[in-house]
Amino acid sequence: MKWLRDTLGERARFHQPMSAHTTWAVGGPAWCVCQVHSAEETAAVIRATEEAGLPWMVLGRGSNLLVSDRGYYGVMLRLAGPLARLRREGDHIRAGGGAPLPAAVKLAARVGLAGLEWAVGIPGTAGGAAATNAGAFGSDLAALTRELTLLMPDGEVHTLPGEQVPAGYRRRELPPGAVVLEVLLALQPDEPRAVAERTEHFLAQRRQSQPVAAATAGCVFKNPPGDAAGRLIEAAGCKGLAVGQAEVSARHANFIVNRGRASARDVLALIEQVRRRVREATGVELELEVEVVGDA
Numbered sequence: 001m002k003w004l005r006d007t008l009g010e011r012a013r014f015h016q017p018m019s020a021h022t023t024w025a026v027g028g029p030a031w032c033v034c035q036v037h038s039a040e041e042t043a044a045v046i047r048a049t050e051e052a053g054l055p056w057m058v059l060g061r062g063s064n065l066l067v068s069d070r071g072y073y074g075v076m077l078r079l080a081g082p083l084a085r086l087r088r089e090g091d092h093i094r095a096g097g098g099a100p101l102p103a104a105v106k107l108a109a110r111v112g113l114a115g116l117e118w119a120v121g122i123p124g125t126a127g128g129a130a131a132t133n134a135g136a137f138g139s140d141l142a143a144l145t146r147e148l149t150l151l152m153p154d155g156e157v158h159t160l161p162g163e164q165v166p167a168g169y170r171r172r173e174l175p176p177g178a179v180v181l182e183v184l185l186a187l188q189p190d191e192p193r194a195v196a197e198r199t200e201h202f203l204a205q206r207r208q209s210q211p212v213a214a215a216t217a218g219c220v221f222k223n224p225p226g227d228a229a230g231r232l233i234e235a236a237g238c239k240g241l242a243v244g245q246a247e248v249s250a251r252h253a254n255f256i257v258n259r260g261r262a263s264a265r266d267v268l269a270l271i272e273q274v275r276r277r278v279r280e281a282t283g284v285e286l287e288l289e290v291e292v293v294g295d296a
């Protein structure tokens with residue numbers, strides 16, 4: 001699509017290895033990864049991609065994705081520039097869909113807004129966190145979301161009250177094909193020092209229990225009702241289990257670590273082994289939290 005190159009210039013990059021765009025550092029090439037700077041540009045890229053008969057998806061930080069080794073023959077849109085801005089508005093933080101969640105957590109601590117401390121250590125974007133309803137320590141993003149601004153498949157932009165978009169555990173029922181352009185988070189004023197201390201406390205808990213410095217995609221499986229996937233995986237004897245360079249973390253059994261050059265195939269084979277062992281040991285069928293994308 002010459003159009004992409006002509007319109008976006010350097011912001012359209014072709015044959016991009018997804019291992020460089022995902023926290024798991026796994027995945028073959030995407031045909032195009034392009035940075036979009038406005039709702040109109042996003043809508044135009046989507047329209048052109050669909051007219052060319054190719055699939056598209058929004059790429060956040062790639063921190064919940066397992067991209068196949070063959071890659072993705074389509075367009076990955078990254079919300080950047082004005083669509084990645086953060087600003088404080090009274091007791092709210094307005095975050096562009098592409099804004100890094102860690103920067104929102106930092107801003108909240110700096111200006112003294114409480115409520116987002118639990119999100120420290122989640123490396124995604126505000127849009128990705130809204131789309132997956134990221135959560136931790138008993139809280140989630142949906143609970144803080146006053147408004148969601150969405151680009152709809154017809155090219156219209158709608159701002160909806162958060163409660164109009166149903167959410168559940170790691171699930172947000174966005175209209176199909178909608179892009180989260182902006183999220184308005186409702187927080188409470190507090191002493192900056194108190195917010196910073198609580199943030200630090202959550203970070204320390206993560207550091208103690210999770211392989212935070214390793215290449216992972218966070219928790220691989222959802223917790224089944226009333227239980228923890230990590231506990232079941234550990235009970236099934238899977239800690240340390242490995243396929244190629246993919247290994248079940250010794251620190252937290254629901255994390256799979258890429259020890260260097262793991263392929264998506266390694267990770268998928270390990271996921272299947274863990275699932276089978278947990279099923280055989282406990283009768284529980286684990287459901288994926290990470291999203292598998294790309295060409296099989």
Ligand SMILES: Cc1cc2nc3c(=O)[nH]c(=O)nc-3n(C[C@H](O)[C@H](O)[C@H](O)COP(=O)(O)OP(=O)(O)OC[C@H]3O[C@@H](n4cnc5c(N)ncnc54)[C@H](O)[C@@H]3O)c2cc1C
Binds near residue numbers: 123218
């Ligand atoms: C070390 C580590 C710790 C983690 N801890 C947690 C945790 O505690 N809790 C938790 O919930 N998750 C956790 N995660 C997983 C991950 O960070 C979250 O799911 C995060 O919200 C994903 O955001 P992302 O921007 O990386 O999205 P991506 O992984 O890039 O995309 C995920 C999905 O969201 C869609 N998407 C992304 N942006 C948009 C948008 N603007 N509009 C519409 N759809 C969009 C994508 O198309 C894709 O379907 C962790 C991951 C890591 C690596």
